[in-house]
Amino acid sequence: xxxxxxxxxxKCSCFSRWAVKALVLSGLFATLSVQANSEALNAEHIAQRxxxxxSGWQDEEVKAQMTLYAADGRSxxxxxRSRSLEVSDDGDRSLVVFDQxxxxxxxxxxxxxxxxxxxxxxxxxxxxxxxxxxxxxxxSGPFMGxxxxxxxxxxxxxxxxTYDDLRSAACGEPFxxxxxxxxxxxxxxxxxSGYTRQQVYVDQxxxxxxxxxxxxxxxxxxxxLTRNDYQKFGNYWRAKQWVMQNHLNxxxxxxxxxxxxxxxxFQLRDFERSALSRYR
Amino acid sequence: xxxxxxxxxxFLPFILCLAGSAAGQGWQHKGKLVPEWRYFFESGxxxxxxxxxxxxLRAEVEFDWQSKNAKQVIRFTPYxxxxxxxxxxxxxxxxxxxxxxREGDWQLSVGINKLYWGVSESRxxxxxINQTDNLDDIDGEDKLGQPMIALSYHQDWGILEAFYLPxxxxxxxxxxxxxxxxxxxxxxxxxxxTASGKHHKDIALRYSHTLGxxxxxxxxxxxxxRQPTFTQIPNSDLWAPTYTSIKQVALDLQYTHxxxxxxxxxxxxxxxxxxxxxxxxxxEYTYYQVASGRFDLGVLIExxxxxxxxxxxxxxxxxxxxxxxxxxxGMRMGxxxxxxxxxxxxxxxxxxxxxxxxMLEFERRMSPRWFMAVEGRFFQHGRVSSPQREFDGDSFLxxxxxxxx
Numbered sequence: 001x002x003x004x005x006x007x008x009x010x011k012c013s014c015f016s017r018w019a020v021k022a023l024v025l026s027g028l029f030a031t032l033s034v035q036a037n038s039e040a041l042n043a044e045h046i047a048q049r050x051x052x053x054x055s056g057w058q059d060e061e062v063k064a065q066m067t068l069y070a071a072d073g074r075s076x077x078x079x080x081r082s083r084s085l086e087v088s089d090d091g092d093r094s095l096v097v098f099d100q101x102x103x104x105x106x107x108x109x110x111x112x113x114x115x116x117x118x119x120x121x122x123x124x125x126x127x128x129x130x131x132x133x134x135x136x137x138x139x140s141g142p143f144m145g146x147x148x149x150x151x152x153x154x155x156x157x158x159x160x161x162t163y164d165d166l167r168s169a170a171c172g173e174p175f176x177x178x179x180x181x182x183x184x185x186x187x188x189x190x191x192x193s194g195y196t197r198q199q200v201y202v203d204q205x206x207x208x209x210x211x212x213x214x215x216x217x218x219x220x221x222x223x224x225l226t227r228n229d230y231q232k233f234g235n236y237w238r239a240k241q242w243v244m245q246n247h248l249n250x251x252x253x254x255x256x257x258x259x260x261x262x263x264x265x266f267q268l269r270d271f272e273r274s275a276l277s278r279y280r
Numbered sequence: 281x282x283x284x285x286x287x288x289x290x291f292l293p294f295i296l297c298l299a300g301s302a303a304g305q306g307w308q309h310k311g312k313l314v315p316e317w318r319y320f321f322e323s324g325x326x327x328x329x330x331x332x333x334x335x336x337l338r339a340e341v342e343f344d345w346q347s348k349n350a351k352q353v354i355r356f357t358p359y360x361x362x363x364x365x366x367x368x369x370x371x372x373x374x375x376x377x378x379x380x381x382r383e384g385d386w387q388l389s390v391g392i393n394k395l396y397w398g399v400s401e402s403r404x405x406x407x408x409i410n411q412t413d414n415l416d417d418i419d420g421e422d423k424l425g426q427p428m429i430a431l432s433y434h435q436d437w438g439i440l441e442a443f444y445l446p447x448x449x450x451x452x453x454x455x456x457x458x459x460x461x462x463x464x465x466x467x468x469x470x471x472x473x474t475a476s477g478k479h480h481k482d483i484a485l486r487y488s489h490t491l492g493x494x495x496x497x498x499x500x501x502x503x504x505x506r507q508p509t510f511t512q513i514p515n516s517d518l519w520a521p522t523y524t525s526i527k528q529v530a531l532d533l534q535y536t537h538x539x540x541x542x543x544x545x546x547x548x549x550x551x552x553x554x555x556x557x558x559x560x561x562x563x564e565y566t567y568y569q570v571a572s573g574r575f576d577l578g579v580l581i582e583x584x585x586x587x588x589x590x591x592x593x594x595x596x597x598x599x600x601x602x603x604x605x606x607x608x609x610g611m612r613m614g615x616x617x618x619x620x621x622x623x624x625x626x627x628x629x630x631x632x633x634x635x636x637x638x639m640l641e642f643e644r645r646m647s648p649r650w651f652m653a654v655e656g657r658f659f660q661h662g663r664v665s666s667p668q669r670e671f672d673g674d675s676f677l678x679x680x681x682x683x684x685x
Contacts, residue, residue, distance in 0.1 A: 068618055102685070105684070106310065106342075118537075120536075129396045133399075133490075133534050135538065137538040273495070280308060280344055
């Protein structure tokens, strides 16, 4: 089509020849951007596969023991319990109950994630029996002084990122050399995110996230999250250990997950601010 | 000391707990023991009042039991303070002793309970259910347990709650050796200006809901005002705490958007002379990850208005308030360290006078079981002329170390 048109246009003036060049060039760009788009679509498709592979659990309870390592190797530990509810037409809801250190024991943190826009968050302070709505724009702040930012542990909705640069390659350290991953970039849509981009490593067989490289606002490679020891509970894969290594300050946080319970029959109402005072 | 009589009560939870764990049920407990040292910068106003230093110890344990389906909950929280100087400040209280049942959209709670209503930081204006524990602190955040029957009904359009409060709890005052004590001698018998005396049954109805960025709560209260006025007994030097019945409608509202929290608490009250209204309104804005992510910095500004009559109780039927036309400016620093270090500082200024008070709070975790806090209150210029309170000269610093178990 384009060729036919250009042959017709060859007889035209100089100006039209420029026009033709422009047309050809813009056609070229169009094809290129379609290619880029399809790659983005592919990367997003993988993200959707990851999301789909981890859907249908309804609700989930799990314990976590978090160990925070300073650069010199000294460590402190925290214990939390988390309870999440899958919400089909919006983001998931989650409750985090603090068990250790003891001065924050009984504090409950409630999040309603949304597909679009800011999350809603409440904090229950047991000493005053006070429930406080808190600002959720602090997505990049550290969770309990650890190397995990709030956004690293919040529900991973597909619509919260744009995607590109899908490729297939070795998963790399610390995984076996022959292990192949889908690797793609994702870019947080939310401007309050602490990252410009994240490189996600997904295993090709089960669509589980094995590794994420985090690039901060200055585009330095700030952190790497590795999810180890995957185990299958019913239809769902869960990593028993998450390691977040900060490359800039040499600190590290290790989370050991345990005691999973799925599909206990929790309701939306169990994840509302009024429910916070009865958790323990 | 009279509290010694109650000491055996403290063992009750341990017995309950043992019985519970023996039966393999879901008992849990948590507690803390807090030695506290308070230092007053000026010596006491009366010869009996303690000089500078006040040492005390407080203990709180919370026991709770939950049925397997979490529909029934039992909670028991005894509280004890022992004060080395002021025996009146030594006291035992049951903060909680209640049973909760949940079925479908309904929840019923029977027993002694503690709850909190409100959003603002500088004054807890609309919080009314629990009596303030004056003996512990003057910030109005420590509360006595309140016996109640509470029924709540949850729907998508919000939560309706009804409260029946069969027993009224009087405010307690420090003794002559203590600080913040009334500067007139008080009788132990309070006067009740209510239809049925101290046996008046309080009632409250509350509606609360979350609508997107708005959290809203409103209630109607018919009962005895928690704060007393003072009446001089004829032909005597003694004064009696005097409780009046009031009707009150109140609102608490918060709008949360990005790093902004906009807050409003307001109330309308009748029963104490002329009807009046009062409010606290303002915002908290947080700058996140300041100084290369070392801490968050929050700025708080709240304006306080209270329209009750008179600045002197002698010409007012409403309890005196310090917050008739005041501005609170504060800041909060939350460090991102593993010790959870936090600093809160604020100034409350009377826009119509010279009164000013400064508050300072610093806290830091020392280990998984130890936590320390420093708290200061500094008062400038004669606060109010009230037989109850005159904080001028009672500026202090408190150091406390909590041991959790």
